Amino acid sequence: MKRRYWVLLALIVLIGLPCYWLLVDNRAGSAPERPIPLAELRHLAEVIPGAKPTSAAVQVVGWRRVPGTLFVAGGGLKRNTLTIQAGLLSGPWGDIVIDSGFGAQDAKEFGLEAYRPANQAKVDAALRRARLIVFTHEHLDHMGGLLRLPNFTVVAPKALITPDQLGGNRWSDGLPWPNGARAGLKPFRYSGMTAIAPGVVLVRTPGHTPGSQMIYARLADGREVLFAGDTATMERSWRLVRARSRLVGDFMAQEDRAAVLGWLKAVNRLHREAPGMAIIAGHDEEALRRADPPTLIKLEFPAAK
Numbered sequence: 001m002k003r004r005y006w007v008l009l010a011l012i013v014l015i016g017l018p019c020y021w022l023l024v025d026n027r028a029g030s031a032p033e034r035p036i037p038l039a040e041l042r043h044l045a046e047v048i049p050g051a052k053p054t055s056a057a058v059q060v061v062g063w064r065r066v067p068g069t070l071f072v073a074g075g076g077l078k079r080n081t082l083t084i085q086a087g088l089l090s091g092p093w094g095d096i097v098i099d100s101g102f103g104a105q106d107a108k109e110f111g112l113e114a115y116r117p118a119n120q121a122k123v124d125a126a127l128r129r130a131r132l133i134v135f136t137h138e139h140l141d142h143m144g145g146l147l148r149l150p151n152f153t154v155v156a157p158k159a160l161i162t163p164d165q166l167g168g169n170r171w172s173d174g175l176p177w178p179n180g181a182r183a184g185l186k187p188f189r190y191s192g193m194t195a196i197a198p199g200v201v202l203v204r205t206p207g208h209t210p211g212s213q214m215i216y217a218r219l220a221d222g223r224e225v226l227f228a229g230d231t232a233t234m235e236r237s238w239r240l241v242r243a244r245s246r247l248v249g250d251f252m253a254q255e256d257r258a259a260v261l262g263w264l265k266a267v268n269r270l271h272r273e274a275p276g277m278a279i280i281a282g283h284d285e286e287a288l289r290r291a292d293p294p295t296l297i298k299l300e301f302p303a304a305k
Helices: 002-023 038-044 104-110 116-128 140-147 152-158 235-240 257-274 285-289
Strands: 056-066 079-090 096-098 132-134 193-197 201-204 214-218 222-230 278-281
Touching: 002 222, 038 193, 038 201, 038 214, 056 116, 056 278, 056 285, 096 116, 104 140, 116 152, 116 222, 132 152, 132 193, 132 201, 132 278, 193 257, 222 257, 235 257, 235 278, 257 278, 278 285
Parallel strands: 096 132, 222 278
Antiparallel strands: 056 079, 079 096, 193 201, 201 214, 214 222
């Protein structure tokens, strides 16, 4: 009996502890909170004169289900739906598209359970009519839609692509850029935070990738929206301040875990300071559907024309 006990204990140590460290452990340690001052966001939202956006929308183009603990460490083995999505800020000044979905060939590569070409067509149409295009970071499921457009060279000049999103790291350099495309694009450079349109502010948040950023908007009616990108994969990421599992974050995404946790702390604080702010996670459209009270974020883009 004693031998069996020690064998069982050894198995727990050899298998259980590594699994706990890889999939469950979420110690933030001394990771400092990163700076996203609410007062500065609101100030910058007023810097550029003009009519602010009147509405915000999210469009899902596909989805897959994965164990929750992969993308929210300690989140359990129940499968969560990860949506591939794009965002849209609309108003008299013009539309701003946030992220761009991706093509059918990319959906197959990602192993999606469902891909909706008609929904991607809505995103493509929004890209063509947009006044500005921005990206939360340089991953295929966020920038691929623009890169796959047949008329890329016509639409791309409207995109504010940061230097890290344009090149210089494994993620941006691995994207399917059209031949010669990057040579003709001028990178959009800024530090910290900057206004890009009436009511709209970019916030640099390197960590998940070098070119990660969030997009804050103060709408004409005073509502506030934060597109958090993949710094917060799911709503639970920022609510519970839980990063990806080490299996995904450290070994697959190779992100800066301390930086991600620091930004999640900042988003959590923003929510406490402005509880009415709609915080849109990078892959969790379902959280918007079940929000109580409703966020008033539209869950469809206008029909493609």
